Amino acid sequence: MKTRSNLERVLEGGNFAVTAEIGPPQSADPEVIRKKAKVLSGYVDAFNVTDGQTAVVRMASWAACLIGKEYGIDPIVQMTCRDRNRIALQMDILGIAALGINNVLCLTGDHQKFGNHPQAKGVYDVDSVQLIKIVKDMRDERKFQNGEPISYEPRLFIGAAENPFADPFEFRVLRLKKKIEAGADFIQTQIVYNVEKFKEWMGRIRDLGLHERVKILAGVAPIKSVGAAKYMKTKIPGMDVPDEIITRLQGVPKDQVPKEGIRICVDIINQLKEIKGVSGVHIMAIEWEETVPEIVQAAGLYPRPKF
Amino acid sequence: MLISKQKPFEEIMGYLNGESKVFLVGCRGCAEGWESGGEKEIIEMKRRLEESGKIVTGYALVDMLCDKALAALKLKNYKKKIDEADSILVFTDGAGVQVVSELVKKMVHPGCNTVSSGGGHAEWKGAERCMECGNCVLEYTGGLCPISRCSKHLLNGPCGGSQGKKCEVDPEIPCVWHLIYERLKELGRLEKMEKIVPPKDWSVSLVAGPPVKRF
Numbered sequence: 001m002k003t004r005s006n007l008e009r010v011l012e013g014g015n016f017a018v019t020a021e022i023g024p025p026q027s028a029d030p031e032v033i034r035k036k037a038k039v040l041s042g043y044v045d046a047f048n049v050t051d052g053q054t055a056v057v058r059m060a061s062w063a064a065c066l067i068g069k070e071y072g073i074d075p076i077v078q079m080t081c082r083d084r085n086r087i088a089l090q091m092d093i094l095g096i097a098a099l100g101i102n103n104v105l106c107l108t109g110d111h112q113k114f115g116n117h118p119q120a121k122g123v124y125d126v127d128s129v130q131l132i133k134i135v136k137d138m139r140d141e142r143k144f145q146n147g148e149p150i151s152y153e154p155r156l157f158i159g160a161a162e163n164p165f166a167d168p169f170e171f172r173v174l175r176l177k178k179k180i181e182a183g184a185d186f187i188q189t190q191i192v193y194n195v196e197k198f199k200e201w202m203g204r205i206r207d208l209g210l211h212e213r214v215k216i217l218a219g220v221a222p223i224k225s226v227g228a229a230k231y232m233k234t235k236i237p238g239m240d241v242p243d244e245i246i247t248r249l250q251g252v253p254k255d256q257v258p259k260e261g262i263r264i265c266v267d268i269i270n271q272l273k274e275i276k277g278v279s280g281v282h283i284m285a286i287e288w289e290e291t292v293p294e295i296v297q298a299a300g301l302y303p304r305p306k307f
Numbered sequence: 308m309l310i311s312k313q314k315p316f317e318e319i320m321g322y323l324n325g326e327s328k329v330f331l332v333g334c335r336g337c338a339e340g341w342e343s344g345g346e347k348e349i350i351e352m353k354r355r356l357e358e359s360g361k362i363v364t365g366y367a368l369v370d371m372l373c374d375k376a377l378a379a380l381k382l383k384n385y386k387k388k389i390d391e392a393d394s395i396l397v398f399t400d401g402a403g404v405q406v407v408s409e410l411v412k413k414m415v416h417p418g419c420n421t422v423s424s425g426g427g428h429a430e431w432k433g434a435e436r437c438m439e440c441g442n443c444v445l446e447y448t449g450g451l452c453p454i455s456r457c458s459k460h461l462l463n464g465p466c467g468g469s470q471g472k473k474c475e476v477d478p479e480i481p482c483v484w485h486l487i488y489e490r491l492k493e494l495g496r497l498e499k500m501e502k503i504v505p506p507k508d509w510s511v512s513l514v515a516g517p518p519v520k521r522f
């Protein structure tokens with residue numbers, strides 16, 4: 001074990017892991033986080049809190065993680081390179097480790113143009129691959145990015161994201177390899193709706209033996225409405241929603257659509273469980289976190305391992 | 308006036324690893340003025356490379372390398388010598404390096420770092436841009452600039468938002484990392500993209516470093 005992370009323990013034990021995502025509020029209200037964390041408690045091995053997702057100002061990921069931790073769940077701090085240079089990133093790495101957080105997910109970040117402060121100056125001093133390497137060197141080499149020694153290293157389980165549906169498709173596998181070489185311990189993928197394309201990507205991952213070097217958690221998310229499915233298909237960069245999903249949602253009475261969305265999500269999880277090299281799922285039910293227990297149970301993933 | 312400085316010789320030799328024949332390109336414009344890629348420097352570079360065991364198949368000096376039409380006319384005369392070479396080493400600012408890589412289907416190595424474009428970087432009409440970052444990265448990218456053309460200045464490949472060859476930020480803008488991928492694939496040099504490029508030294512850049520010391 002490299003860390004005290006519950007997620008690491010679950011994965012190392014060969015269990016199919018379950019993580020879920022929490023969207024923090026656009027306010028200083030801690031109750032929002034408490035409510036969501038309470039719902040997830042007992043149903044997931046760890047939870048992520050997004051870091052200014054879509055470049056909208058929200059409560060800091062590390063702060064919300066600390067609140068959620070009150071419910072006994074292992075938090076994963078998300079950290080993007082959009083808003084912090086290498087100085088700020090390393091300070092936050094030391095800080096979260098000191099607060100008893102065991103996991104970090106290293107991301108480039110959505111461009112500031114998409115958010116509610118498009119006038120902001122993007123930082124992008126380092127990219128996600130470089131950030132992974134920085135955290136890895138801080139933990140394993142006890143070194144800052146500039147080479148100076150650290151007396152007490154941050155013991156963090158290092159995560160990275162990958163989008164199998166972005167272009168150029170063939171490079172997506174090499175990019176994952178780069179992230180592994182930089183030091184990623186686990187990967188959380190973009191939401192999978194196109195299972196066939198995901199299988200193709202996993203096939204290439206297995207060809208290179210990468211699934212043996214990193215734990216891959218496939219992203220999933222229930223869809224609430226036909227409109228939301230169409231929006232994701234056309235408006236969100238790097239998202240692949242096949243027409244069958246939309247047709248299936250359109251095929252049920254309007255009040256049944258959310259239920260059908262949950263069923264689709266469970267079906268996808270069941271298919272993902274069968275793919276060799278997939279070590280778990282990451283449920284991104286943003287602003288619909290209350291569905292997570294139902295999804296976990298329906299997918300036969302309850303109860304979660306206890307240590 | 309574009310201010311460029313030659314990269315350290317060892318760094319240039321590192322770029323030529325595994326290649327034996329190289330063609331040199333210099334510029335009689337700004338690079339000659341700043342003694343980073345004029346005739347004198349090119350001849351000296353040829354001597355040093357040969358001394359280190361490389362074969363220089365030839366060299367060309369373009370009056371204004373940042374002018375694509377002019378550069379195309381000039382380089383046409385050297386087609387045979389360029390074809391013979393494994394790669395091309397260009398001694399001028401980042402825009403000039405990008406012009407050469409646009410014109411020639413070969414690996415192009417930057418021989419200089421562009422310290423400042425003297426406020427002139429908006430004058431180019433083509434896609435080639437140089438943001439005077441002071442530590443040219445075109446070596447890793449097949450001669451397409453991710454600093455000036457990627458919305459997030461990424462150095463290790465496309466972000467998760469690249470789709471249909473377009474940048475996530477604007478469907479009108481090509482994703483330069485997609486173009487880099489295609490170019491390196493075409494040149495059989497994808498290994499350049501597999502290498503982890505370390506964080507960039509921004510202290511030598513006019514954009515992020517101290518404002519006046521370069522003049």
Ligand code: SF4
Nearest residue numbers: 457465466474475482
């Ligand atoms: S889509 Fe391409 S050009 Fe745009 S930010 Fe991502 S990598 Fe850079």
